[in-house]
Amino acid sequence: MIEKKYLYNKGVSYRSFFVCPIEHSNGYTYRCLRPQDSPEIQLGGGLFASIAEALEAGKRYLDREWQYQHELSHYKRLLDTQTISNEEYHLNKCSLDQAIWGLS
Secondary structure (H helix, E strand, O other), X not given: OOOEEEOHHHOEEEOOEEEEEEEEOOEEEEXXXXXXXXXXXXXOOOOEOOHHHHHHHHHHHHHHHHHHXXXXXXXXXXXXXXXXXXXXXXXXXXXXXXXXXXXX
């Protein structure tokens, strides 16, 4: 099991999340935590050489997530008003997944 240590005193608040660096034996990663009333938690992907790099990666993740949710809400409104079909919504969502997250 990989031993990790949360460095709460080094974390930063960003976009209503707390980005907390995590120290591993061979580098750092991050976890994005919401306030206690929310179950949303995002564990960072990747291992970084420094705390600063891990925090920047956490912020970049939150920026992409914000952009994704913002764009997706536009398509949801169009779907709700029947301006686009379910099929068009899913095609747009797939395009958005690929553009922001690199998913195919």
